[in-house]
Every structure is written in structure tokens, then in C-alpha cells.
Amino acid sequence: MTRIIIQGINGRMGKVLCELIDQRNDCRVVGGVDITPQSGAIPVAASLEELNVQADVLIDFSSPAATRNALRFCAQNALPCVICTTGLDADTEALLADASTRCAVFKSANMSMGINLLAQLAQQAAAALGLDYDIEIIEKHHNKKIDAPSGTAKMLARAIEEAHTKLHRCRICQDYTENEICRICSSPKRDTSVICVVESPRDITAFERTREYNGLYHVLHGLISPMDGIGADQLCVKELLARLTDGTVKEVIMATNPTVEGEATAMYLAKLIKPLGIKTTRLAYGLPVGSSLEYADETTLYKALSGRGEL
Numbered sequence: 001m002t003r004i005i006i007q008g009i010n011g012r013m014g015k016v017l018c019e020l021i022d023q024r025n026d027c028r029v030v031g032g033v034d035i036t037p038q039s040g041a042i043p044v045a046a047s048l049e050e051l052n053v054q055a056d057v058l059i060d061f062s063s064p065a066a067t068r069n070a071l072r073f074c075a076q077n078a079l080p081c082v083i084c085t086t087g088l089d090a091d092t093e094a095l096l097a098d099a100s101t102r103c104a105v106f107k108s109a110n111m112s113m114g115i116n117l118l119a120q121l122a123q124q125a126a127a128a129l130g131l132d133y134d135i136e137i138i139e140k141h142h143n144k145k146i147d148a149p150s151g152t153a154k155m156l157a158r159a160i161e162e163a164h165t166k167l168h169r170c171r172i173c174q175d176y177t178e179n180e181i182c183r184i185c186s187s188p189k190r191d192t193s194v195i196c197v198v199e200s201p202r203d204i205t206a207f208e209r210t211r212e213y214n215g216l217y218h219v220l221h222g223l224i225s226p227m228d229g230i231g232a233d234q235l236c237v238k239e240l241l242a243r244l245t246d247g248t249v250k251e252v253i254m255a256t257n258p259t260v261e262g263e264a265t266a267m268y269l270a271k272l273i274k275p276l277g278i279k280t281t282r283l284a285y286g287l288p289v290g291s292s293l294e295y296a297d298e299t300t301l302y303k304a305l306s307g308r309g310e311l
């Protein structure tokens, strides 16, 4: 039988917990802490020090100030604790880390399985989208919510941040990867004699969907756009040229979008690459002019790729 103290026993979550624990026969509430003390079957004191009961674990659903007291008490008495209070400041987080060296601490900004699953999904989505997407967290609350942004929102932000800190550009093709060299560049099955030059990592996903292209890629991370003040030196052009020096690459496919900027960038690169004796090709216009590659269906994109012409 696990003996539980609930800090914040008269609060909304405290009451829910009491009801749930009441339905079980392997644990029971032996005491509570809340601002309004009361005697009765379950004694409620104003502080843990005043509550004179033996317990195996403390569950805290209170306020940051009360959480700090709970952490000190649990550390002193080696009492395991479950911290569910949110809105903890940096000092309290440090106190929590310190307490965890002296007693067992289980902490989450949100204990719901759905939210924890959402955090994992958000992390995977952030890793898949890469660093070119902005991610916005919008939260809506009931009018009793005290801390905003909520602990749950911060938890989601941290999960996304974790995914982003792991991502960086592949040393060779400049696509986003968690490793030094991405999956495609390190695959022995890819044809290293062809490089397909694209504007963004999203375009790689579009080409990979065709399952027809087996060469390598190079991500420019943008297009030349004098109107926006973006010149070639702001794109990954020198990284591309560095890949063309050892004679391995026989063809470079310009797969920038069929827009004014896409065309200008393709022409600019073709002029740089042709003198190196490397074939420079452009996607055929099965693609609708002015549209984006990422929205092209597999067949259109494959036709554009197979019908590419030399520049």
C-alpha cells in the first residue's frame, strides 16, 4: 500500500487525484497540504512540516512557491516526489535538480499521455521540416489559468528546440541532417556522377518521391534575387563548386523552380560550371511555369527530369 501526501489537495487537480486514488486498493491518501488546513479522515495542514504523517511519496499540484518548500522538505527527508506544478522559474528548476540528487523526483509539465505523445510528434515534425520553417505554438486557456505561456507550451517548445539543435547542414550537400554527412550523400547506392541542384531541402523530398532519381543533390538555400538583395554569395554556391573539382561529377542538373529567380540562378550557375567541362542540364518544362516544385506530382516531376535539356 503506497501512502501518498498531496500538496494542493483542495485544488482542482488535488480533488481529481483524491477521487482516482480512492478507487484503487494499492494506494491511499494519508494527508494533504493546502492553504486552508482541516482535520478529518485525511488531515490537511498548511505546510509539510506541520503535517505529522508517514508517507511513501508526495504528489505536488500546487504553486511554484509551495513547490520550493516541497522540494526542500523531500530532499531533507529523502521522500520521493512527483512534481506536477508548472510555471517554475530558473531558481526552482535548479532547486529541483539539486533535490533530485537526494530523493527521487519525477517531474513533467504535463502528465497527460496525449500531450507527451504530441511533444514527441512535434519533435519528429520539427526534425523532418528542418530549419527553414517557423514553428508557432498557439495556446488557449480557461480563465483560471495562472501561468502563461503554460508549462505544456514550454514543454512543446523544448521538444522542438531539441530537434532543431540536433539539425545542421550536411557537409557535402547542405541538406539538413543530424549527422555530419546526410543519408543520401553517405549512401553507396547513389550515382555520384550527377548532382541535382535545388533551392531548398523541401525539393529533395519532392524528387525522392519520384523514386526515379538516383544521383546526389545540392541545396542552395535560396535563389538569386536582386529585388530582395540576395546575391550568389548568400547561397551555397562555393560549396557546390568545391564538389566539382575532382572529376567525379559529370552532370549538374539545374532543378530550381521555373520562376524568374529560379531561371536566373540556373543561368548564373550554368555559366560558372560549363567552363569546368561538366554537362549542365535544366529540367524540361513539364512543370507549370511560376509554380513550386514541392507541389508538383510525381509524374510531372519525373517527366521534367527525364526530358531535361542541356543549358
Ligand SMILES: [Zn+2]
Pocket (backbone or CB within 6 Å): 170, 171, 172, 173, 174, 175, 181, 182, 183, 184, 185, 186
Ligand atoms: Zn548530404
